[in-house]
Amino acid sequence: MAALPASKAINERHIANRLQYSLREYLSILYLRMSENFKIVLRGRVVLHHNLADDLKYIEYILYKPHSGGHVEGVVVTTIGFLKEAPDVNIHGFNVYHKNRLILPFWRVVSYSDCRGRGVVGILEANFIEPTHNKQDFERTSVFQKLEARLKDMTWEYWDCHCGLVGYQVRKQFRVTTPSKTPFNITVPAGTEHPQMLNQRVPLEHLRMLNERVPFTVKETKGRPEQFTLETPGKSREGVCMKRKADVLTEDEQSVRARQQNNQQDNVLLEQNMKLRVNCSEYEKREEELNLKATQLRSNIQEVELEIKRLLDELKSLEAVKVE
Structure with missing residues (x-):
């Protein structure tokens, strides 16, 4: 019971909650970049600029190119990571800027019931979508809806690959079906570097089907042709995230x-x-x-x-x- 008040205090002190009632906190993140010659003075005191990316850990940069009518609307580099207070904070969402000005602070694109996505925060500048006249939201166009769907997938992909780093249980599974409609759940544990033995009898052709999604090497166990060994090229967490890793920019x-x-x-x-x-x-x-x-x-x-x-x-x- 003692941990609950501490967690509540951490959430209340976070800038995502303070900006709801503090004009100074809101102005500190209003601009993505600030010139040295530009200052905001509130009640005789200069408002200090706050870079939201400094609050993240396990940061990755993901490239997104929205398409509309067969044409590329723009190029967006999204900075995504876990909050440094994770897993003690109940905060998530994306801070979306337009031409250097904040439009949507901590925009929640996912709703979770099993903590999937909790603590994941992103920052991006989306100049290819138009904000509303009051600069508090974006016009609900098809490009905006595609961006919302991509950010939702991005949140879940990042969570599935990094949740174990902040103390959450890795529960990512792959489902393979046989011709007889009998499902086999093959779990690739995160961080496993040694071969993992399968306790179920899975036909070899279905393992090859799975190999199209997660690269690994299939070897028959000596004396037991009904069992196979999975040898992943690295940590299996990398195999889980092959789709997302293709979009990640190396800094x-x-x-x-x-x-x-x-x-x-x-x-x-x-x-x-x-x-x-x-x-x-x-x-x-x-x-x-x-x-x-x-x-x-x-x-x-x-x-x-x-x-x-x-x-x-x-x-x-x-x-x-x-x-x-």
Whole structure:
């Protein structure tokens, strides 16, 4: 019973819950990248930028290329990992940015009843979908629905491959059916490097069918032709994740340099954007001053016209008196 309050306190202190009532916490993650010349001041204090990727462990980068009508809509690199507080936190979801601005914080794409997906958090910048007018959601287009489905699969794939690293039980199984419709459940334990003996009689052709999904070597046991040995090329957890591993980006030197160059370009664009905003505000202020001055001049002109009219009327009255 003592662990429950501690877990509850960890959840309440997490930024995913604090941003619901703290404007400072929300502003700290409002922008994915911030220029050194750009600052947000709230009640006389500068808001410190918070990088959500720093809260993750066992990080992986997954490439996603959405297609629509046979054309590639864009390229997205999703940063995904477990929260450092996992498995003690009951938080999950994706932080979706659009053109450097946060639109959906901790967007829950999966609902779990057996902890599958718990603690998995991702960060991505989806510039290929349009946000709503209030910048609080995205337009429900077909591309958005495809992104939601891909993030759901991504969450489960990452969970199945890494849940054992944070203390959850690995329960990933593969199902193979025989011609007689009799199912055989073959479990490949995570982290197993030695051959695993099968206690069930599984026909060799069905093991070959399974080999198309998870690479392994099938060998007959001496003296027992009805039993076989599975020899995986590495840890079986890698075999479970072959589909996802094809999309994972290896963070080599070239990718690091490319990201640094992109960050530099983004910083330059942010600086230019800030300068343009300052110039725009100055022009707007100048426009207001000119409009006010024009209004005053119009008022003065009207007063002068009234004065001229009054003087003309007075002159006419004087001329009439002289004639009499």
